[in-house]
Amino acid sequence: xxxxxxxxxxxxxxxxxxxxxxxxxxxxxxxxxxxxxxxxxxxxxxxxxxxxxxxxxxxxxxxxxxxxxxxxxxxxxxxxxxxxxxxxxxxxxxxxxxxxxxxxxxxxxxxxxxxxxxxxxxxxxxxxxxxxxxxxxxxxxxxxxxxxxxxxxxxxxxxxxxxxxxxxxxxxxxxxxxxxxxxxxxxxxxxxxxxxxxxxxxxxxxxxxxxxxxxxxxxxxxxxxxxxxxxxxxxxxxxxxxxxxxxxxxxxxxxxxxxxxxxxxxxxxxxxxxxxxxxxxxxxxxxxxxxxxxxxxxxxxxxxxxxxxxxxxxxxxxxxxxxxxxxxxxxxxxxxxxxxxxxxxxxxxxxxxxxxxxxxxxxxxxxxxxxxxxxxxxxxxxxxxxxxxxxxxxxxxxxxxxxxxxxxxxxxxxxxxxxxxxxxxxxxxxxxxxxxxxxxxxxxxxxxxxxxxxxxxxxxxxxxxxxxxxxxxxxxxxxxxxxxxxxxxxxxxxxxxxxxxxxxxxx
Amino acid sequence: xxxxxxxxxxxxxxxxxxxxxxxxxxxxxxxxxxxxxxxxxxxxxxxxxxxxxxxxxxxxxxxxxxxxxxxxxxxxxxxxxxxxxxxxxxxxxxxxxxxxxxxxxxxxxxxxxxx
Numbered sequence: 001x002x003x004x005x006x007x008x009x010x011x012x013x014x015x016x017x018x019x020x021x022x023x024x025x026x027x028x029x030x031x032x033x034x035x036x037x038x039x040x041x042x043x044x045x046x047x048x049x050x051x052x053x054x055x056x057x058x059x060x061x062x063x064x065x066x067x068x069x070x071x072x073x074x075x076x077x078x079x080x081x082x083x084x085x086x087x088x089x090x091x092x093x094x095x096x097x098x099x100x101x102x103x104x105x106x107x108x109x110x111x112x113x114x115x116x117x118x119x120x121x122x123x124x125x126x127x128x129x130x131x132x133x134x135x136x137x138x139x140x141x142x143x144x145x146x147x148x149x150x151x152x153x154x155x156x157x158x159x160x161x162x163x164x165x166x167x168x169x170x171x172x173x174x175x176x177x178x179x180x181x182x183x184x185x186x187x188x189x190x191x192x193x194x195x196x197x198x199x200x201x202x203x204x205x206x207x208x209x210x211x212x213x214x215x216x217x218x219x220x221x222x223x224x225x226x227x228x229x230x231x232x233x234x235x236x237x238x239x240x241x242x243x244x245x246x247x248x249x250x251x252x253x254x255x256x257x258x259x260x261x262x263x264x265x266x267x268x269x270x271x272x273x274x275x276x277x278x279x280x281x282x283x284x285x286x287x288x289x290x291x292x293x294x295x296x297x298x299x300x301x302x303x304x305x306x307x308x309x310x311x312x313x314x315x316x317x318x319x320x321x322x323x324x325x326x327x328x329x330x331x332x333x334x335x336x337x338x339x340x341x342x343x344x345x346x347x348x349x350x351x352x353x354x355x356x357x358x359x360x361x362x363x364x365x366x367x368x369x370x371x372x373x374x375x376x377x378x379x380x381x382x383x384x385x386x387x388x389x390x391x392x393x394x395x396x397x398x399x400x401x402x403x404x405x406x407x408x409x410x411x412x413x414x415x416x417x418x419x420x421x422x423x424x425x426x427x428x429x430x431x432x433x434x435x436x437x438x439x440x441x442x443x444x445x446x447x448x449x450x451x452x453x454x455x456x457x458x459x460x461x462x463x464x465x466x467x468x469x470x471x472x473x474x475x476x477x478x479x480x481x482x483x484x485x486x487x488x489x490x491x492x493x494x495x496x497x498x499x500x501x502x503x504x505x506x507x
Numbered sequence: 508x509x510x511x512x513x514x515x516x517x518x519x520x521x522x523x524x525x526x527x528x529x530x531x532x533x534x535x536x537x538x539x540x541x542x543x544x545x546x547x548x549x550x551x552x553x554x555x556x557x558x559x560x561x562x563x564x565x566x567x568x569x570x571x572x573x574x575x576x577x578x579x580x581x582x583x584x585x586x587x588x589x590x591x592x593x594x595x596x597x598x599x600x601x602x603x604x605x606x607x608x609x610x611x612x613x614x615x616x617x618x619x620x621x622x
Contacts, residue, residue, distance in 0.1 A: 182570035
């Protein structure tokens with residue numbers, strides 16, 4: 001059977017495909033060889049040799065395929081199988097894309113270049129093989145059938161991704177929301193170990209400082225509170241603000257907290273861990289002291305388009321399947337739910353061991369006084385001296401969180417820094433800063449934006465300032481020279497959060 | 508075998524010079540920066556102190572997954588310019604635990620913990 005492609009189009013397809021393959025192979029090979037000293041620090045010597053050999057082989061195959069295509073075009077001969085070559089290019093591209101998502105994460109440009117060069121070599125090898133094969137009708141039929149099936153699967157996979165992206169753009173939902181890879185890495189780095197004891201209380205199986213989480217059953221309501229070290233807490237579990245809130249509110253409040261994280265990570269926690277629990281409301285706890293100064297490490301990275309397609313956390317076919325599996329797992333756990341799986345181990349003994357929990361005057365400072373003052377002054381300069389540099393990325397994360405929540409109410413709790421609450425500390429910070437400072441600037445900026453967006457906010461600043469100072473002029477709501485709430489601060493925050501949630505959950 | 512000669516020549520000809528690696532320390536892609544810092548330690552140890560900032564950044568950036576390699580490579584600037592590493596330890600009280608541990612381990616590895 002003669003190829004059905006017209007004599008003019010067939011050679012052109014082959015030449016264009018071969019040219020693309022040569023370009024991809026040459027670019028990939030050059031990129032890897034140019035960086036081989038650096039890559040040598042990451043891989044074993046034999047792996048570098050194997051990679052270089054593979055890429056040089058790809059380049060040789062692509063060059064041979066290119067020469068064959070041009071020769072065919074120049075001699076005005078009909079090429080071997082232009083449609084098969086085109087179909088193979090599509091199949092290899094999609095298989096390569098999926099293989100990259102599976103094996104070469106996180107996305108880095110150098111691995112993409114190497115993968116593209118390898119895929120080009122695979123295509124060139126296939127094209128040369130097809131051209132060199134004798135035209136046995138039965139074999140050709142079999143190859144054609146196999147190609148048709150592979151092409152169908154490849155197009156369906158790509159089409160599914162396109163359809164999911166279109167659905168995500170037209171109707172944002174928690175199932176289709178995407179975050180990125182860096183926040184998940186940071187969360188895993190700082191997450192507590194399951195069972196790790198804090199003040200005698202073991203973290204749950206997700207590594208959060210709370211009892212075992214469960215998905216809400218139909219007719220039940222629960223709340224998820226997401227934050228950083230304030231959620232992880234530096235008090236016994238019974239004194240933590242989410243526990244205080246839980247008791248006041250009469251509803252379970254799941255406490256998702258990982259130290260050292262920021263708004264980008266809150267989004268990842270919301271998508272991966274909070275929303276599968278089917279909460280009735282979500283509260284994001286923003287600490288103005290450092291959440292506004294946390295740079296989004298993936299912002300303004302080069303190759304944004306490639307990252308959007310070749311980073312696993314951005315590919316919706318992967319994201320949705322993983323999310324559905326998580327929801328199924330939570331539903332299964334709901335069937336065998338037991339409250340209080342995390343057994344309190346000696347929490348009373350801990351209270352006896354740390355008498356400062358009830359008497360802040362007994363607290364021992366975590367940091368040296370001068371170190372603490374320097375830290376607070378740096379933070380004040382960053383958020384009160386000028387508009388915080390990371391504010392746009394905070395707004396972006398909050399916007400995406402609200403989109404992901406859909407009909408679930410999202411609230412934001414603003415946690416002030418200690419210098420905003422304790423007047424003697426503020427005086428010391430102002431004297432140290434050397435630049436004019438606006439004490440409430442972060443709250444002003446955040447509240448303005450949140451009001452504009454219609455996102456309910458609980459500003460703890462007023463609640464904490466309302467606590468009457470002691471004889472020493474201090475309110476003693478933060479642990480001494482530590483920056484985190486002590487038991488008194490947690491109690492104020494927990495009660496205020498309960499009142500806020502009561503409003504947020506009103507029908 | 509003769510076909511291998513041009514390929515080997517290509518491999519050698521493609522390699523980056525020390526200056527190109529130094530330029531790459533300012534690349535907008537943090538992975539490229541990390542690669543440049545590691546390469547500089549390997550290829551031009553005498554210029555490794557230039558890579559100190561990027562190595563420390565890489566130790567902290569968990570999303571790159573190169574923290575352990577970068578921490579090991581700190582031994583090279585520690586050998587050339589131990590005072591620079593000691594200065595980092597003494598002037599930045601808020602550095603991450605990972606960064607502090609990596610600096611201390613590098614100084615210990617080259618026997619330069621104390622001035």
